Amino acid sequence: MTDYAAKDVPMTAQARVKTTRNYATDLAARGEPMVFAMGGSLAIGLLMIIGILGLIAWFGFTTFWPQHIVQVTSKDGKVIAGEVFRSESFKPADAQLAAVPAESRAKIEEDLGYAERTLYRVGNYDLYGEDFQWRNEYDVAATEMPADMTFIERQEWGPFVGRITALSLNGVVTQNPTLDAVNAAVSEGQARREAILDLKTDEIGRISTEMEELRLEVKSAALDYGATDQRTLDKTAEVAEKTKALEAQFAEKTTTLQSLQAEDAKYTMTLADIGGQTKEQELSSIVRLYQPNQMSLFEKLGIYFGRWGEFIFSEPREANTEGGVWPAIVGTLAMTVLLSLLVAPFGVMTALYLREYAKQGRLVSFVRICVNNLAGVPSIVYGVFGLGFFCYVLGGTIDQLFFPEKLPSPTFGTGGVLWAALTLALLTVPVVIVATEEALASVPRSMREGSLACGASKWQTIRWIVLPRALPGIMTGLILAMARGAGEVAPLMLVGVVKLAPELPLDLSWPFIHLDRSFMHLGFHIYDVGFQSRNAEAGRPMVFVTTLLLIAIILAMNATAISVRSRLKRRFAGSQF
Amino acid sequence: MSAAASSPAETPAARQVDEYGYEPTFYHVKEGEKGPNLTIEDFSLWYGQSRALWNINLGAQKGMVTSLIGPSGCGKSTLLRSLNRMNDLVDGVKTSGQVALDGMPIFGPAVDVIALRKRMGMVFQKPNPFPMSIAENVTYPLKVDGVTDKTMLAEAVENGLKGAALWDEVKDRLKDSALGLSGGQQQRLCIARAIAGNPEVLLMDEPCSALDPIATMKIEDLIDELKGTYTILIVTHNMQQAARCSDNTAFMYLGRLIEYGETDTIFTNPKLKRTEDYVTGRFG
Numbered sequence: 001m002t003d004y005a006a007k008d009v010p011m012t013a014q015a016r017v018k019t020t021r022n023y024a025t026d027l028a029a030r031g032e033p034m035v036f037a038m039g040g041s042l043a044i045g046l047l048m049i050i051g052i053l054g055l056i057a058w059f060g061f062t063t064f065w066p067q068h069i070v071q072v073t074s075k076d077g078k079v080i081a082g083e084v085f086r087s088e089s090f091k092p093a094d095a096q097l098a099a100v101p102a103e104s105r106a107k108i109e110e111d112l113g114y115a116e117r118t119l120y121r122v123g124n125y126d127l128y129g130e131d132f133q134w135r136n137e138y139d140v141a142a143t144e145m146p147a148d149m150t151f152i153e154r155q156e157w158g159p160f161v162g163r164i165t166a167l168s169l170n171g172v173v174t175q176n177p178t179l180d181a182v183n184a185a186v187s188e189g190q191a192r193r194e195a196i197l198d199l200k201t202d203e204i205g206r207i208s209t210e211m212e213e214l215r216l217e218v219k220s221a222a223l224d225y226g227a228t229d230q231r232t233l234d235k236t237a238e239v240a241e242k243t244k245a246l247e248a249q250f251a252e253k254t255t256t257l258q259s260l261q262a263e264d265a266k267y268t269m270t271l272a273d274i275g276g277q278t279k280e281q282e283l284s285s286i287v288r289l290y291q292p293n294q295m296s297l298f299e300k301l302g303i304y305f306g307r308w309g310e311f312i313f314s315e316p317r318e319a320n321t322e323g324g325v326w327p328a329i330v331g332t333l334a335m336t337v338l339l340s341l342l343v344a345p346f347g348v349m350t351a352l353y354l355r356e357y358a359k360q361g362r363l364v365s366f367v368r369i370c371v372n373n374l375a376g377v378p379s380i381v382y383g384v385f386g387l388g389f390f391c392y393v394l395g396g397t398i399d400q401l402f403f404p405e406k407l408p409s410p411t412f413g414t415g416g417v418l419w420a421a422l423t424l425a426l427l428t429v430p431v432v433i434v435a436t437e438e439a440l441a442s443v444p445r446s447m448r449e450g451s452l453a454c455g456a457s458k459w460q461t462i463r464w465i466v467l468p469r470a471l472p473g474i475m476t477g478l479i480l481a482m483a484r485g486a487g488e489v490a491p492l493m494l495v496g497v498v499k500l501a502p503e504l505p506l507d508l509s510w511p512f513i514h515l516d517r518s519f520m521h522l523g524f525h526i527y528d529v530g531f532q533s534r535n536a537e538a539g540r541p542m543v544f545v546t547t548l549l550l551i552a553i554i555l556a557m558n559a560t561a562i563s564v565r566s567r568l569k570r571r572f573a574g575s576q577f
Numbered sequence: 578m579s580a581a582a583s584s585p586a587e588t589p590a591a592r593q594v595d596e597y598g599y600e601p602t603f604y605h606v607k608e609g610e611k612g613p614n615l616t617i618e619d620f621s622l623w624y625g626q627s628r629a630l631w632n633i634n635l636g637a638q639k640g641m642v643t644s645l646i647g648p649s650g651c652g653k654s655t656l657l658r659s660l661n662r663m664n665d666l667v668d669g670v671k672t673s674g675q676v677a678l679d680g681m682p683i684f685g686p687a688v689d690v691i692a693l694r695k696r697m698g699m700v701f702q703k704p705n706p707f708p709m710s711i712a713e714n715v716t717y718p719l720k721v722d723g724v725t726d727k728t729m730l731a732e733a734v735e736n737g738l739k740g741a742a743l744w745d746e747v748k749d750r751l752k753d754s755a756l757g758l759s760g761g762q763q764q765r766l767c768i769a770r771a772i773a774g775n776p777e778v779l780l781m782d783e784p785c786s787a788l789d790p791i792a793t794m795k796i797e798d799l800i801d802e803l804k805g806t807y808t809i810l811i812v813t814h815n816m817q818q819a820a821r822c823s824d825n826t827a828f829m830y831l832g833r834l835i836e837y838g839e840t841d842t843i844f845t846n847p848k849l850k851r852t853e854d855y856v857t858g859r860f861g
Contacts, residue, residue, distance in 0.1 A: 455695035
């Protein structure tokens with residue numbers, strides 16, 4: 001300010017000039033400076049999710065498609081045949097390069113020292129001792145796709161890639177049989193296999209079970225009355241008689257089984273691999289066979305969906321790397337449903353007490369913090385707790401009280417679907433408690449007051465007004481808990497999940513739900529197939545297929561829960577306040 | 578209510594002020610034939626350390642409408658919510674003094690709060706219908722009592738809705754959600770719900786503050802119809818409303834009952850300066 005201005009302008013006006021706001025827009029207030037970061041985060045997140053889902057979907061959906069069988073002749077004259085499994089670039093070692101012909105070497109040098117190689121699934125594990133073989137591109141002299149190359153899936157030893165040279169049906173030998181004749185013989189073979197399996201599991205299995213039950217009756221009589229008591233002796237005599245009858249039946253069935261197996265062994269076919277090695281194969285051990293190089297699209301689709309059907313509805317074989325995952329699907333679903341049934345009432349009641357009844361203060365805040373922190377405890381810790389407390393303490397006590405005759409073999413005293421569900425319920429209960437508390441807190445005070453003013457008691461208000469209103473929020477918590485529980489693997493390995501379960505937790509024999517049984521789980525199946533199997537390369541496609549299936553199941557369960565929730569929410573829609 | 582019988586000869590100027598500068602309450606109540614139904618005696622209330630009500634003495638006449646007016650924060654709603662003990666839900670509330678419904682005290686360890694609330698219907702500032710059907714809303718007090726008889730419930734729905742002047746509008750959609758009604762209809766539904774429990778007293782906490790003028794008019798007509806059957810206490814910010822529908826008016830200011838008496842007198846010829854300033858719009 002100049003002097004004259006200071007003289008002319010009165011004090012008040014001067015003060016006003018000083019406090020006048022600067023009306024120019026600050027740079028930080030222009031545009032939307034952080035929008036790129038927010039949008040960018042969303043885009044990166046989406047890309048990652050789409051990436052992983054895309055990867056799983058691509059490998060999951062293509063695994064079962066019948067591939068062509070390629071016959072590869074190397075420059076040194078070796079011939080192999082198999083499906084192209086994957087290709088990659090690699091850098092051959094110098095010593096390796098020295099052996100390469102000059103023109104190929106020039107090409108490799110042009111590509112900065114990298115060469116291509118392809119992994120072929122050659123099958124015939126019983127002949128070669130390996131399922132896969134690499135072929136370097138520069139070693140390959142010729143590739144072709146002979147029309148009569150056959151891909152044969154077997155119950156054991158993995159697939160056979162080669163040709164069918166002869167069919168031997170009960171001594172009648174046909175050289176170079178037609179594919180139709182082979183297929184007909186194979187389906188007969190499968191029928192024989194079914195019959196043998198039925199006899200083995202159903203009838204002979206039933207006799208063994210009955211004998212075991214009789215043995216347990218004697219044992220439990222001995223436990224109840226003492227070993228020398230007359231009643232025990234009577235029981236022993238009675239059981240011995242029954243057992244004798246059963247043993248006779250058992251011997252009879254075993255003879256039938258042996259004759260069936262001997263009969264079955266007469267139906268075989270002769271297979272020859274690309275190098276001319278032959279193998280005699282029983283027809284009943286064939287799962288399916290096809291000649292992919294001369295199949296139409298429709299035939300391939302048939303094989304594709306057939307394999308999906310087998311995958312979903314049949315039992316695993318070959319150390320889980322082949323066959324289906326039906327027991328794992330049933331196990332996962334049974335455990336998740338049981339988990340929801342356990343966690344819902346437990347979590348909701350806890351949250352109700354915390355929010356509605358407990359006096360809000362330091363103690364309740366402390367409990368709330370503890371509950372929230374429980375969600376951060378590593379899941380394997382819950383597994384250890386489940387094993388120690390549920391399996392050994394609770395299960396052990398149950399065994400001693402109710403199943404003493406079966407000891408020392410445990411009934412509930414080991415991992416089982418009930419203990420697994422309880423462990424996961426413990427793991428997921430914080431999620432339900434927190435969500436329920438939020439939902440309860442969001443019920444408007446005016447609703448509660450309206451109900452109380454009508455003369456309703458606290459419980460009536462909770463039962464008729466608060467809980468229905470909070471139900472969508474509670475459902476959200478349950479959905480989160482279910483998703484977490486269905487995807488959890490680590491604690492399950494300790495409390496009941498096994499590599500291969502002999503029986504399903506749900507079946508048609510009384511009492512239908514067998515809470516004591518160990519079970520298979522898709523999540524563990526993925527781990528087992530991918531990292532624990534003899535042949536990781538063969539298991540890899542199954543990892544993707546199983547992952548795809550697990551994601552689909554979780555998605556389906558969540559979609560069901562979400563649709564229930566939105567139906568509940570719609571009941572409260574239209575509120576103006 | 579000895580103070581209520583203060584003689585008309587007493588003039589405000591002659592009255593002694595207390596240590597805070599407040600005169601004792603000035604009473605000129607219009608007595609009903611049946612006398613007071615709800616009597617508040619020397620009632621004070623604290624939220625934790627802060628005192629919200631100061632020694633209120635007030636008698637609501639049976640079958641008449643008593644309105645509570647006063648600027649925001651003067652304790653009208655607190656007083657109303659004390660009557661059916663809704664303030665029990667607020668942490669740290671302490672009271673002294675007594676309120677009696679037909680001579681029966683409502684504060685004390687032996688009082689059955691639920692039974693008390695069944696004798697008093699309450700209508701709130703914001704319509705708060707439950708997320709149920711219209712019929713279920715009306716029968717909620719009966720449901721609370723464990724009534725399951727279908728004909729009784731149907732009768733209660735019809736009586737309640739007719740009593741709240743809502744029957745003609747909703748009789749064809751009793752099964753529809755109550756949340757689909759308009760604000761005014763929702764508030765009348767809440768009145769129907771309050772009277773379905775067959776109470777003696779109706780407490781209304783600014784029942785029209787969230788409503789448009791037409792809906793307000795309907796509620797006021799309804800209050801006119803309901804009076805006689807029920808003793809009505811109504812908290813309102815709207816002085817015209819108090820003037821239109823109440824028999825007695827209590828003016829409250831900063832937790833004190835300043836003047837309590839016949840509505841016409843309060844609005845046309847208030848006895849105290851503070852009341853006059855408020856009803857003439859000089860403050861508040």
